[in-house]
Amino acid sequence: MADFQTSTQRAKWILTPQKLAERYKVANQKAVQMLEKCGTTQVEVDASGSLTYPTEKVDAGDQADKKLKPLSVDEERFMRAFYEAKVQEVCSAFNFPHKIQATALQYFKRFYLQWSVMQHHPKEIMLTCVYASCKIEENHVSAEEIGKGIKQDHHIILKYEMAVLQSLEFDLIVYAPYRAMGGFVSDMEEFVQARGDEIQKLENLLKAATAEADKVMLTDAPLLFPPGQLALAALRIANGALGVVDFDRYLENIVSQPNYEHTASELTKFLDDIESLVKNYKYPSEKDMKHINRKLKSCLGHSSSHDDSKKREKRSKHKSHRSSNDTPNGGAPVG
Amino acid sequence: MPEMEQPKKVADRYLKRELLGQGTYGVVFKATDTKTEETVAIKKIRLGKQKEGVNITALREIKMLKELKHPHIILLIDAFPHKENLHLVFEFMETDLEAVIRDSNIFLSPGDIKSYLLMTLKGLAYCHEKWVLHRDMKPNNLLIGPDGQLKLADFGLARIFGSPGRKFTHQVFARWYRAPELLFGAKQYGAAVDVWAAGCIFAELLLRRPFLQGNSDIDQLSKIFAAFGTPKADQWPDVKKLPDYVEYQFIPAPSLRSLFPAVSEDALDLLSKMFTYDPKARISVKKALEHRFFTSAPAPTDPAKLPKPLRKQEGKASHDRHDAIRVVSPPRKLRRLMPERGKLDCVKSHVDKDQQAPMSLDFTILAERPPNRPTITSADRSHLKRKLDLEFQ
Numbered sequence: 156m157a158d159f160q161t162s163t164q165r166a167k168w169i170l171t172p173q174k175l176a177e178r179y180k181v182a183n184q185k186a187v188q189m190l191e192k193c194g195t196t197q198v199e200v201d202a203s204g205s206l207t208y209p210t211e212k213v214d215a216g217d218q219a220d221k222k223l224k225p226l227s228v229d230e231e232r233f234m235r236a237f238y239e240a241k242v243q244e245v246c247s248a249f250n251f252p253h254k255i256q257a258t259a260l261q262y263f264k265r266f267y268l269q270w271s272v273m274q275h276h277p278k279e280i281m282l283t284c285v286y287a288s289c290k291i292e293e294n295h296v297s298a299e300e301i302g303k304g305i306k307q308d309h310h311i312i313l314k315y316e317m318a319v320l321q322s323l324e325f326d327l328i329v330y331a332p333y334r335a336m337g338g339f340v341s342d343m344e345e346f347v348q349a350r351g352d353e354i355q356k357l358e359n360l361l362k363a364a365t366a367e368a369d370k371v372m373l374t375d376a377p378l379l380f381p382p383g384q385l386a387l388a389a390l391r392i393a394n395g396a397l398g399v400v401d402f403d404r405y406l407e408n409i410v411s412q413p414n415y416e417h418t419a420s421e422l423t424k425f426l427d428d429i430e431s432l433v434k435n436y437k438y439p440s441e442k443d444m445k446h447i448n449r450k451l452k453s454c455l456g457h458s459s460s461h462d463d464s465k466k467r468e469k470r471s472k473h474k475s476h477r478s479s480n481d482t483p484n485g486g487a488p489v490g
Numbered sequence: 491m492p493e494m495e496q497p498k499k500v501a502d503r504y505l506k507r508e509l510l511g512q513g514t515y516g517v518v519f520k521a522t523d524t525k526t527e528e529t530v531a532i533k534k535i536r537l538g539k540q541k542e543g544v545n546i547t548a549l550r551e552i553k554m555l556k557e558l559k560h561p562h563i564i565l566l567i568d569a570f571p572h573k574e575n576l577h578l579v580f581e582f583m584e585t586d587l588e589a590v591i592r593d594s595n596i597f598l599s600p601g602d603i604k605s606y607l608l609m610t611l612k613g614l615a616y617c618h619e620k621w622v623l624h625r626d627m628k629p630n631n632l633l634i635g636p637d638g639q640l641k642l643a644d645f646g647l648a649r650i651f652g653s654p655g656r657k658f659t660h661q662v663f664a665r666w667y668r669a670p671e672l673l674f675g676a677k678q679y680g681a682a683v684d685v686w687a688a689g690c691i692f693a694e695l696l697l698r699r700p701f702l703q704g705n706s707d708i709d710q711l712s713k714i715f716a717a718f719g720t721p722k723a724d725q726w727p728d729v730k731k732l733p734d735y736v737e738y739q740f741i742p743a744p745s746l747r748s749l750f751p752a753v754s755e756d757a758l759d760l761l762s763k764m765f766t767y768d769p770k771a772r773i774s775v776k777k778a779l780e781h782r783f784f785t786s787a788p789a790p791t792d793p794a795k796l797p798k799p800l801r802k803q804e805g806k807a808s809h810d811r812h813d814a815i816r817v818v819s820p821p822r823k824l825r826r827l828m829p830e831r832g833k834l835d836c837v838k839s840h841v842d843k844d845q846q847a848p849m850s851l852d853f854t855i856l857a858e859r860p861p862n863r864p865t866i867t868s869a870d871r872s873h874l875k876r877k878l879d880l881e882f883q
Binding site: 203204293298299313316321328 | 571573574575649
């Protein structure tokens, strides 16, 4: 679908930085309250999309529960960053096109606008988002294949699919910067009247910008800016290193087009903002992750999830191949 | 307590009413949206148990309709899971173009036909503008609202197109509406496939019967060639490159006039452009809308004044005939309109008492057994799924 202007993405899924910060805070607080009241944060899900929230604990003075500390907003961000990088890893392992990866990332980001990682384990959501993205982008891979390919129980994917779709409010078409970048580069060819050598240089620029766009996709930028601006930002970063075109002049050319909605200085400001999101992107260290993951495991409640994974194990065909680390809530996600 | 007597609301919002039909992947029932007080149609799709999770056809329909908002595209109001079913809530539509075409009590004037075609093409033009191929255009999928407005529905086969080199399956459309390039196995195709199908719908409106009724894919091509002649090299230079191309014995083209003796010159000209063999040369929907057929007299009929199939309450007058032909009318149209198979007889016997009887029963007034329309059969569908699995490059 080539019309971003009338899309659900533009209408519903591009937020102001303030709003985004607020959404993350609210999602975190809900989970924190749940932990206080119920002693666990795990929201159970079934394949028909119905959710079961933890029940309030009767005895508030339980000693073991007192130790439970919720994740902070920043720790949640690290947890998401870790699994967003995993989305890219999984997609590259399957050689999926960039579009699949970008859609999966968008789904993952949108999902955690409504939920805390303490309520739905990001590993399970990550796998489900990759599966749903393949399905929606018409690159069908069965849940079993995905599960097998990365040694994970595919039943989890099928269990979470409806809950994820519903959290996405069934807005399933998402726009990524990649196609827009291709468009800008062919536009640049015309703009600089490229020939021979220059055409090759522009092709290199597109390649470099694609790698930059992969980085942009890991930041909050996809929830804050339209795909066209993400594309321009990635191109500008790549062009900064390669020096293929006079980018400022090219931006002026863009804003001079009839009906373009921004001035040159506005557009430059947006691109600066996106660039600084990329520069300030933080990926958690192994040490960070060990600590956060330990906290997350205790919030999700060891015992109940243990039973759950045992049940699944009985149904799974490849139980013998799975180590305890493969159970959804078990094991450190590092590595 | 009076509240207990109230029918239960689905998802606290929709008051369930009668069953409208049985779909390929669930049932459709009528409901009242208590939020807006409007009548809606809810498609229930069974969940769970499937190895491949949520039904892909339903997901395609949702993802497309969430983005497509147009007066001639069916409005998807809501989508939600509820008790093991995925529910899709649509605006309620009274009937469909197939029912209009088949109703022998309806006279379609040239202005009526123009109006139906105009609305079809407007909806289709919007899809193509958004780079969406419908891929299942047929009268049964063109629904008609209480205000006479025609809307494209059933986007379960729709695809986004426009990526260069992207390959698709050719197993799309009900056979009678399938473009020749699809029948020759084309994997890379575009908006022209929908135009061919729209041409078939135009012809069907004029003839009041499906135009090219092949009973197999090969036979479908024979029917096409019998109508328009075998394509000559200069007419369609690329045909020989198509994967399933086979040479057919030369058949000369009869004059189009002989097939449509009663239609205007403008109508004939537009038909010939929509049935152009070479998909590259076939008229686009946008250009078709600019065709003089739509500006020349007679003007398209105001949709509110278009003839509609007899509704149940109005059908009482023709009670006798109704009874007489009940026997010959087969339980057709299971897809959208028929009540459950088993309940058919009981519904039929209550037809005259029930003011709100499903519109499907309108067909019982048909005096003649209409031909069975091929849809994409289950065999085709499994083929389609395999194709879709493999088609990504």
